[in-house]
Amino acid sequence: MLKFRSPVLAGLALVALALPGPAPGQTVESALLPAPDLFSGAGRDTGLGPELWNGASATTARTVLPLLAQKPLSPAASALARAVLATGARGPEGAGDDPALAAARAQALIVLGEAGSAQAVLRRTGGLDRNSALSQVAAEAALLTGADQEACDIAQALSVDRDQVYWLRLRAYCQARAGEAAARLTYDLAQGVERDAVFARFMGAKLAGARDPGEAALRGGLDLALSRSLGLDLSVAEPGPGVAAALEGPPPPEARWPMIAAEGPVSAAMAVLAQGDLALAEGVRSALAQDDAPQPDALALALLDALIAAASGRQDRPTLDRLVERGGVGEARHRRRAQEAALILAALGTPFSPQARGEFSAFSLPPAKAPAARAFAMDQAASAELSGETALLALWTSAEAGANGPAATDRARIIAALARAGLADHARAFAVEGLLALR
Numbered sequence: 001m002l003k004f005r006s007p008v009l010a011g012l013a014l015v016a017l018a019l020p021g022p023a024p025g026q027t028v029e030s031a032l033l034p035a036p037d038l039f040s041g042a043g044r045d046t047g048l049g050p051e052l053w054n055g056a057s058a059t060t061a062r063t064v065l066p067l068l069a070q071k072p073l074s075p076a077a078s079a080l081a082r083a084v085l086a087t088g089a090r091g092p093e094g095a096g097d098d099p100a101l102a103a104a105r106a107q108a109l110i111v112l113g114e115a116g117s118a119q120a121v122l123r124r125t126g127g128l129d130r131n132s133a134l135s136q137v138a139a140e141a142a143l144l145t146g147a148d149q150e151a152c153d154i155a156q157a158l159s160v161d162r163d164q165v166y167w168l169r170l171r172a173y174c175q176a177r178a179g180e181a182a183a184r185l186t187y188d189l190a191q192g193v194e195r196d197a198v199f200a201r202f203m204g205a206k207l208a209g210a211r212d213p214g215e216a217a218l219r220g221g222l223d224l225a226l227s228r229s230l231g232l233d234l235s236v237a238e239p240g241p242g243v244a245a246a247l248e249g250p251p252p253p254e255a256r257w258p259m260i261a262a263e264g265p266v267s268a269a270m271a272v273l274a275q276g277d278l279a280l281a282e283g284v285r286s287a288l289a290q291d292d293a294p295q296p297d298a299l300a301l302a303l304l305d306a307l308i309a310a311a312s313g314r315q316d317r318p319t320l321d322r323l324v325e326r327g328g329v330g331e332a333r334h335r336r337r338a339q340e341a342a343l344i345l346a347a348l349g350t351p352f353s354p355q356a357r358g359e360f361s362a363f364s365l366p367p368a369k370a371p372a373a374r375a376f377a378m379d380q381a382a383s384a385e386l387s388g389e390t391a392l393l394a395l396w397t398s399a400e401a402g403a404n405g406p407a408a409t410d411r412a413r414i415i416a417a418l419a420r421a422g423l424a425d426h427a428r429a430f431a432v433e434g435l436l437a438l439r
Contacts (some may be wrong), residue, residue, distance in 0.1 A: 036092045038091065038099065040088050044116075048083060056091075061101060065101060066104045066108075078112055081118075084391045113248065115140075139151040140219070140221035156174075169190045198217045201220075215233075218234065220242065257274040257275075265284050265287070298322075302326055310432050313424065328359060337438045343416065348427060369406070385421055391426075394414040
């Protein structure tokens with residue numbers, strides 16, 4: 001007979017014996033928890049929900065995410081990309097367990113100025129020690145944010161591909177930083193794999209303690225860390241994309257556009273609106289409505305009214321009608337500006353009057369540059385309220401368009417799709433950007 005020294009243990013044993021077991025022939029099933037999704041970690045609060053990637057295509061994600069780190073984006077496209085990439089949400093079906101895609105997501109965040117968000121995402125990502133690509137992006141994010149020890153810990157924990165040149169160089173730096181004698185051997189191993197004159201210059205100075213390291217270099221996070229540790233002047237070096245963004249500091253979540261105001265109150269109002277001060281822009285516009293105020297150019301004033309309507313999210317049929325009217329008179333270049341502005345404002349949902357619709361339908365707008373199939377897919381995704389998929393397809397076209405963003409016809413389609421997909425703030429940003437380009 002079993003005897004228990006503790007009455008508590010004895011009581012627990014009696015309870016366990018009293019619990020019913022499985023009936024004869026009954027199978028006991030256990031549910032396995034799914035593996036952690038590599039997209040579930042959030043970089044920051046973006047206002048987008050955990051259903052962001054529901055119904056999204058992994059194929060589209062594998063095409064678009066690398067582009068976001070390779071192609072320059074306009075401010076509106078950059079803000080959209082940063083928002084969807086920093087959101088913590090289960091990834092597109094078939095993509096949530098793809099380490100290469102997770103690395104592309106984090107790399108794009110770094111290039112777009114959110115190394116801190118990439119760092120936060122990867123701190124929440126399991127299996128870094130078993131994947132060199134993910135670990136390298138995590139180490140670079142740490143170095144770019146000044147968390148050198150975190151980068152060293154990542155390098156030390158890595159269990160695969162430790163003989164790759166990046167890891168040899170990082171470990172040599174970390175060992176030198178810690179004053180370890182092994183730093184010289186690791187440095188020699190790195191140079192034996194692939195010689196690098198800049199790394200040799202920096203590490204030679206770090207190991208010798210007195211040699212002139214020369215000018216700073218900023219090709220990546222490791223260059224930045226070495227240059228900082230040697231006290232070099234960073235302003236003389238040409239930074240790589242991720243380094244440049246890190247040195248500038250994190251961008252504001254909302255899109256902003258650099259603009260130097262020309263002479264006159266209309267241009268001044270547009271300039272402050274471009275920096276996000278809608279209230280001041282509205283104040284200037286109210287002053288222009290006074291009887292004794294000088295009256296600016298009719299098209300310029302209509303463009304300002306369209307900008308205010310787009311930034312505030314208000315429908316403004318009178319302004320749309322004025323733009324359509326201006327689209328039919330005057331010089332060809334001014335007609336084109338008014339016609340494209342009308343297209344952009346209408347894409348946000350402002351309805352035409354019957355007269356304006358008839359006049360607008362006769363305009364000869366430039367053809368879209370995005371492939372028709374992609375535009376159709378984006379429209380379908382938007383109609384199904386697939387916000388992540390709609391954003392990816394919009395960003396694909398934006399990345400191909402470059403730093404100035406899509407032309408008016410493609411832009412209007414993106415604006416309408418984002419609005420239908422529940423991304424109204426970003427639709428307004430694309431509209432403001434397009435209207436500013438027409439000023």
